[in-house]
Amino acid sequence: MHELAIYGVPVQWKRRQVDIPKPGPDEVLIKVVATGLNPKDWKFVKRRDESGALNAGDDIAGVVESVGSNVYEYKAGDRVAAFHRMGHPAGAYAEYAIAPATTTFPLPPNISFEAGAGLPLSSMTAAIALYQALGLPLPTTAGKKDIPLLVYGGATAVGAYALQLAKLSGVGPIITVAGSGIDFVKSLNAADHIIDYRKGNVTQAILAALDGKPLHHALDAVSSNRSHRPISEVLSASGGGEINMLDPPEDEDGWTFPKSVKYSRTLVASAYYQKHADISQRQAEADGEFAFWFYRYISHLLAKGSFKPHPHAVLPGGLDGIAGGVQSLYDGKVSAKKLVAR
Ligand SMILES: NC(=O)c1ccc[n+]([C@@H]2O[C@H](COP(=O)([O-])OP(=O)(O)OC[C@H]3O[C@@H](n4cnc5c(N)ncnc54)[C@H](OP(=O)(O)O)[C@@H]3O)[C@@H](O)[C@H]2O)c1
Structure with a gap:
């Protein structure tokens, strides 16, 4: 599969061909439909050179591909959003990404993948x-x-x-x-x-x-x-x-x-x-236990319409548009919206 790795400021990037990751026992492998950008993406890589290039995406919206042996809540084909472990491999700037099952939550049918991609981290x-x-x-x-x-x-x-x-x-x-x-x-x-x-x-x-x-x-x-x-x-x-x-x-x-x-x-x-x-x-x-149930509560609020995703703008160019978006966050040019890549 392809993943995008970023490094430095001004933000530079490269596409890499890597194996599709395998979920651990308590993890979910998600086929990424959309990923949301965060200011932390440039903060994590601002002092890195090409050798430390990172797939820095942590916000996932997509479809479950497979689950680890202990995962009982999700199955292949489920629509989900998820928070990937920051700084770890198998991030969301890729065709497939991995998240803990505890920080994965159902994406209700009234929420698009693009809107859902702005939810998990923030x-x-x-x-x-x-x-x-x-x-x-x-x-x-x-x-x-x-x-x-x-x-x-x-x-x-x-x-x-x-x-x-x-x-x-x-x-x-x-x-x-x-x-x-x-x-x-x-x-x-x-x-x-x-x-x-x-x-x-x-x-x-x-x-x-x-x-x-x-x-x-x-x-x-x-x-x-x-x-x-x-x-x-x-x-x-x-x-x-x-x-x-x-x-x-x-x-x-x-x-x-x-x-x-x-x-x-x-x-x-x-x-x-x-x-x-x-x-x-x-x-x-305590925070980990809280996040487990509160993510599921967010699904419920989203489905009811009493909690709304942040407004979003889709970046052009799929993976290749991400570095430009991260640069806009660094430049402080983004007001009241999430940048999202398909
Ligand atoms: N510790 C963590 O776990 C964690 C998690 C998430 C985020 N963060 C950090 O929290 C900050 C916010 O993240 P985010 O993703 O929510 O940011 P964001 O959506 O990208 O924030 C953009 C907004 O910042 C507002 N802003 C900038 N300067 C401001 C000021 N002086 N007073 C009021 N508003 C101001 C702007 O508001 P206007 O358009 O109205 O000017 C702009 O709309 C970032 O520094 C991020 O790295 C930390």
Whole structure:
């Protein structure tokens, strides 16, 4: 089969002829119909040369080809979406890819493969951040819901999924920050207040939206360009709270979080039970169990129409169009949509 491997920035690529991979006992082999691109694709390869070229695709939508000996949920011919293990062989920039059965989920008939390809990595990042890291109530939990939430970056794929989930959970008020993706964020009908970062003074605008209510929970779905600073200022002004970030803060001035602000980080690898520097082994195991059932719950929400895939644009040229798409992500040229390759 063909796979596409990328390396370096500017993003370079080569097609390679490789064997169709074989699923392990707990894995699923999927014939890829569409794959979604993620900013991590360039982050993983930016320092690599040709010798380290990687099939960096992790978002799979396609049809089950075969399953490992322990897999009981899926059979050949099933429509699925799946999250591939990041950095491992048999990624989604190929004709066939492998994913753990636990991070594979049914793709309901009302969701196209192209739309489904934008779901696995970013929707689970949003879910782990909100529920496992920030400890917000699940859509299935009754009880206290008047919990103000800030989702910084409502037009990012992760932020938009977080807005949809937070709305389903019933927490609020929900405040978000966006720029050119603002009309899309409005169309989600999830946030109570949408702040336009292009107008400046984001901290004051968030405080005004809170109207005296304290903010204790924030997801930083941008996690770059010092996005953590206004968030920390608001949490601090509220007496303290937790900021969950997706990348560690980059702050060259020796800036540190105020004492009242707790930093935590989501890395979606914990969806397949992988520990990382900011969580314990126990948390990684809990996240893996959570991801198993929450992926299946996402299928249910998609089928009902109460959770929608991020808007997508199909890249021209199949595998050969992927490197150009990854470069556009690196250049920050993609607003409020997932780039997808067939
Ligand atoms: N740790 C993990 O496991 C994990 C998982 C997924 C993603 N991530 C990281 O999380 C970030 C988001 O990923 P993604 O795939 O969701 O991104 P994405 O969809 O590609 O994000 C694009 C959006 O970023 C928004 N944006 C850029 N700068 C902004 C700012 N200063 N304030 C508000 N919005 C801003 C833009 O909004 P406008 O169009 O409105 O300007 C744009 O629409 C990336 O850094 C990614 O690497 C980490």
